[in-house]
Amino acid sequence: MITRTASAARAVAVGGPILAAEGLRVRFGGLEAIGGLDLAVARGAIHGLIGPNGAGKTTVLNALTGFVRPSAGRLTFDGVETAGKGVAEIASLGLARTFQNIRLFGAMTVLESVLVGAHRRFHAGPLALVFGARKAREAERAAIAEAAELLDFVGLGPEVAARVATTLSYGHQRRVEIARALMSRPKLLLLDEPLAGMNAVEKVEIADLVRQVRERGISVLLIEHDMAVMRALCDRLTVLEYGKRLADGDPEAVLADPAVQAAYLGRAR
Numbered sequence: 001m002i003t004r005t006a007s008a009a010r011a012v013a014v015g016g017p018i019l020a021a022e023g024l025r026v027r028f029g030g031l032e033a034i035g036g037l038d039l040a041v042a043r044g045a046i047h048g049l050i051g052p053n054g055a056g057k058t059t060v061l062n063a064l065t066g067f068v069r070p071s072a073g074r075l076t077f078d079g080v081e082t083a084g085k086g087v088a089e090i091a092s093l094g095l096a097r098t099f100q101n102i103r104l105f106g107a108m109t110v111l112e113s114v115l116v117g118a119h120r121r122f123h124a125g126p127l128a129l130v131f132g133a134r135k136a137r138e139a140e141r142a143a144i145a146e147a148a149e150l151l152d153f154v155g156l157g158p159e160v161a162a163r164v165a166t167t168l169s170y171g172h173q174r175r176v177e178i179a180r181a182l183m184s185r186p187k188l189l190l191l192d193e194p195l196a197g198m199n200a201v202e203k204v205e206i207a208d209l210v211r212q213v214r215e216r217g218i219s220v221l222l223i224e225h226d227m228a229v230m231r232a233l234c235d236r237l238t239v240l241e242y243g244k245r246l247a248d249g250d251p252e253a254v255l256a257d258p259a260v261q262a263a264y265l266g267r268a269r
């Protein structure tokens with residue numbers, strides 16, 4: 001059962017914005033998917049992005065992470081302007097994400113899949129070239145130890161480390177993805193529907209994991225359709241409808257807003 005733990009959630013200090021979008025617009029040909037969005041994610045917050053199907057939530061994440069190029073607007077992450085920058089450059093600033101559809105590589109073990117997340121830290125080239133052979137071995141050992149610690153953190157025991165990641169249950173694959181994202185040591189973690197396809201028990205566990213991520217000092221922006229979880233988990237909610245901001249603020253107030261309720265009425269979710 002999901003209980004409201006607002007006091008615990010809000011006991012963690014939230015600060016000024018780590019990420020901000022001002023007047024964000026994204027066009028796909030003739031369709032304006034995002035039509036002038038303002039969004040501010042406070043440092044240390046768990047911020048939820050909700051809205052009916054097709055409202056533009058994933059497109060916002062794609063714009064923030066460089067997967068799609070905004071047609072207009074200002075994006076800043078941790079004080080750096082990011083609109084127009086590429087995926088790798090934005091990731092290297094400390095922004096990590098998971099995807100709506102799990103993206104794990106077929107042949108990789110769980111441990112290797114998590115190690116991929118260290119890529120942004122070692123992107124200058126093969127470790128041996130960057131550090132020299134001995135230092136490279138030390139860096140590799142440290143990375144493996146860190147990946148193992150992250151697997152433990154996301155609730156996966158050492159016994160799964162050598163398994164091919166795509167053979168794990170759906171819920172465990174999601175945890176591997178989160179560990180991989182954390183391996184890049186992000187300042188902000190973006191999660192696109194992390195609870196999709198999960199049963200009630202797994203949902204509670206993943207929501208707890210998100211809280212623990214924040215307790216590590218990592219801010220979180222997540223998209224999710226389960227309103228009970230979002231109400232209990234988020235410090236702030238932003239609601240999108242047709243690519244525009246419909247509401248923004250305290251989860252209780254936002255979810256009680258008649259305009260927000262009307263946006264969901266008669267829709268699939």
Ligand SMILES: Nc1ncnc2c1ncn2[C@@H]1O[C@H](COP(=O)(O)OP(=O)(O)OP(=O)(O)O)[C@@H](O)[C@H]1O
Nearest residue numbers: 028031033051052053054055056057058059060100
């Ligand atoms: N690459 C693309 N090319 C063309 N149109 C796109 C593209 N990506 C998204 N769209 C359109 O942009 C709009 C917003 O889509 P988006 O996936 O961001 O919505 P969403 O709120 O994440 O939806 P859902 O909750 O169903 O995942 C939709 O009309 C969608 O069809």
